[in-house]
Amino acid sequence: MTLRFTKMQGIGNDFVIIDARRDGFGLREAEIRAIADRHNGVGFDQLISIEPARDPSCAFYYGLWNADGSPAGQCGNGVRCVAAWLHRDGALAIGETVRLESPSGPVTVRLLSADRVTVDMGEPDFLPANIPFRADTQADRYDIDVGGEMLEVGVVSMGNPHAVVVVPELGSPALFRHGPLLSTHERFPKDANTGFVQWLDRRHLSLRVHERGVGWTLACGTGACAAMAVMRQRGEVDESVQIELPGGRLQIEWAGPGHTLWMTGPAAFVFEGEWLGISGTH
Structure with a gap:
């Protein structure tokens, strides 16, 4: 058929x-x-x-x-x-x-x-048990050993689990090593999408995502939402942020806890x- x-x-x-x-x-x-x-x-x-x-x-x-x-x-x-x-x-x-x-x-x-x-x-969910992510307490940042290197990671669920790592620039070869390792890290019982985000200013971010079950993608909508949510929770971005991915641009808006997050794109x-x-x- x-x-x-x-x-x-x-x-x-x-x-x-x-x-x-x-x-x-x-x-x-x-x-x-x-x-x-x-x-x-x-x-x-x-x-x-x-x-x-x-x-x-x-x-x-x-x-x-x-x-x-x-x-x-x-x-x-x-x-x-x-x-x-x-x-x-x-x-x-x-x-x-x-x-x-x-x-x-x-x-x-x-x-x-x-x-x-x-x-x-x-609304983004930062509670470790709901992501799921293995942690004793909820925090804005977690230190994780990834292949023998310590990475500072934010975690959130946008309906699927996400790890977010802020990096100085997206061209580093280390990203391609860390992405698959973090996506399947033991602290994520159901694996995770891993986003590497570069802060440009309070209204602009650049992002690369390694998706669980897929690999590196040109874009990840929930990954863009996760990156904005983690950085908004830390007070590092405004409530409306434009995110550049290899495949194009998304607009993400989130006023903060108690509010839902909106994503706009083509x-x-x-x-x-x-x-x-x-x-x-x-």
Whole structure:
């Protein structure tokens, strides 16, 4: 059986989106990995299914899987693509605000234009047990031994676990060594997305992210949210910050504890296709 899909991207973070509203979603882990293969498959950072909502307060549910077939809890660039996909399908109008259900819970999205979306990503969660992160007490900074080197790390959940490391510049070869090691560090029981952030000024940051289950990506929406949240918690940035990633730019706004964080950025269609390697999954 063929599987129809849409390829989309948000500032270089790319996705395969599957309409599973009628037939449901039944891909196995090995099949997800096969589609993710950039040489023999379609290629993506995450696969997204659009399904009927489980929560009656939400319009639709979207599922998330990493390129290695593992499930993901949230994806900021991905939910913007879901909103743009729903608009093209006729289910969401420009200017409309809608509540969607993610694996980590409901999110609110507002379609600003056909290709620009703002998302309420919820309130950042710094409690170690909720990230999850192994620590005796909550702190703004933690010292972690990463491959024999001590790194100062901030941790937060944006629906998925994040480690944030402030660095003087993003070109250091050490980043490419530390990223994979920190993403799978034993203090993160479910692994983590690792963001290396360079402070430019109080309203501008630059970021590189190594995602769990994916590797280095051109962009990570929740990673941008996490970087801003960690630095806002420390008092190092203002409540509205522009973040530059290799794939493009995101605007992140967070007033602080007690408030939800908002992310604004683009979503783009790449192509439609059919995957012929699926049999007996629906």
